[in-house]
Amino acid sequence: MLRMDRPLPPDLKLRADFPLLAANPGLHYLDSAATSQKPRAVLDALRDFYETANANPHRGAYSLSVRATECYHQARVRVAQFLGVRDSDCLIFTRGTTEGLNLVAGSWGYANVSSGDEIVVTALDHHANFVPWQVLAMRKGARFRVCELTADGKIDLDFLSGLLNNRTKIVAFNHVSNAIGTINPIAELVRLVRQKTDAILVCDGAQSAPHFPVSFDSLGVDFYAFSGHKMLGPMGIGGLIGKRDMLEEMPPYQTGGDMIEFVHDDRTTWNVLPHKFEAGTPNAANAVGLAAAVEYLDRIGMDRVIAHERSLMSIAQERLALIDGLRIYGPAPAERSGVVSFTMNDVHPHDLATILDGEGVCIRAGHHCAQPLMRRLDVPATARASFYVYNDESDIDALVTGILKAREIFAYVET
Amino acid sequence: MSRPETSAELSALYQEMILDHYRRPRNKGVLENADASVEMKNPLCGDEIELQVAFAGDGVTDLRFSGRGCSISQASASMMTQLVKGKNRAEIDSIRNRFRDLMLGTASADDKELGSLRALSGVARFPARVKCALLAWNALESALNARAS
Secondary structure, three states, rough: OOOOOOOOOOOOOOOHHHHHHHHOOEEEEEEEEOOOOOOHHHHHHHHHHHHHOOOOOOOOHHHHHHHHHHHHHHHHHHHHOOOOOOOOOEEEEEOOHHHHHHHHHHHHHHHHHOOOOOOEEEEOHHHHHHHHHHHHHEEEEEEEOOOEEOOOEEHHHHHHHHHOOOOEEEEEEOOOOOOEEEEOHHHHHHHHHHHHOOOEEEEEEOOOOOOOOOOOOHHHHEEEEEEEEHHHOOOEEEEEEHHHHHHHHHEEEEEOOOOEEEEEEOOOOEEOOHHHOOOOOHHHHHHHHHHHHHHHHHHHHHHHHHHHHHHHHHHHHHHHHHOOOOOEEEEEEEEEEEEEEEEOOOEEHHHHHHHHHOOOOEOOEEEOOHHHHHHHHOOEEEEEEEOOOOOOOHHHHHHHHHHHHHHHHOOOOOO | OOOOHHHHHHHHOHHHHHHHHHHHHOOOOOOOOOOOOEEEEEOOOEEEEEEEEEEEEEEEEEEEEEEEEHHHHHHHHHHHHHOOOEEEHHHHHHHHHHHHHHHHHOOOOOOHHHHHHHEEEEEEEEHHHHHHHHHHHHHHHHHHHHOOO
């Protein structure tokens, strides 16, 4: 279980570690659920790789290439350790969560789903964990089913139970909702799905890996995808973690260099894990950057990361609730990660975001790549503030000031 | 970091006339016997508009819009319907081009031809919002092209 009860002053005093934030004292970055800022340690690691170890991994007979290979390997081991994967070869580096989920859909899905089978996703899912399964179902003639939510924006477990049957092949869900912050009860979901089906469980971890301790080996899911750029790492790197026996049975996702063993004119054999799923020159520098990011997070301690976000969120929740006409979406704060999704009267979220920008406050306004969810909440868009390690109470002050300003600007009523 | 939105610029953006059209949109609803109907969305932000147009020759005799979006997209649509009703293709093209120039910051806000649309001149200072102001106009262009072909 997550520990969320530890009271902490909501300031980890880390802002100086983040060059972009340090250079812009008036900037209040509240869009970390979209992408996080990067600490100097990560930027240094990238530069260091290119300045001291750059060569094509797995290729050269010379020592520089050996060093690049070793850096890339160590990065994998370090990230696997962070996410609780003992067998680090089962962590495939990808461009991010989206590619990880497409890998499962394109490889396991195409090999194992047939006409008449069923694939289940939830209405909480981001398009990246929705569309690949929808497309797979359409191509295979399988049935695509969407699990409905409770009124407060949680997966409706009774509804899910009713969807599951012996034709269910895949159940995909997110660990944490990017749009409204719901933390899903993975253990319960796993129990329910395993009890009623032989389906594989695919977890979108884009919003959990950055924010609280995750141990893949004890999650009970078959696949877990995550993005480096949301957890202080560089853009363009992330991973897919899977169970060894399944990864070994799966056909390759992309083919080309590095993922092969022997190539004959009439056939090709595949390399071992993880290389089988990493065709082409790997993004070694960004993997090294991601390893530096998880090192930085571990030094803070993931228990402290989530405790910090929760104290900020509860302050934000309290202060926003005092604003007349402001409505917050999603479950109670105790069941959310550091995300506050809201609307205010008839002020459209885009207008709110423009006015907040004037106060130096960066929030996301829109459908958060979760149109099926927005339709169910019956709003075209919401405004979303999301917190991370570098935020403190002054960011909430600026958020509240900006919202009050928007109220004032929109106070005009035709008489 | 440069933040262009000073208070004055925000006030210029959210003029009373814009808020008035946002809260009390003109020609909003469904047009019976429309000759063309165009649906346009901005998938990035979720703004959507359905524009229905009735023609006589190449002139717009009536039009209505429905949909939802931010104050800029709704006000722009509302003002557009008032301004183009009763005009022919050439006249509408002229207004549309002038308005586009205004949004891109290459035309003066003093252009009398633009009528109430001049209230949207503040949008030019907010590049992320220009697409909101142009959504209805893109829908109209599409309806006019469909009519012409």
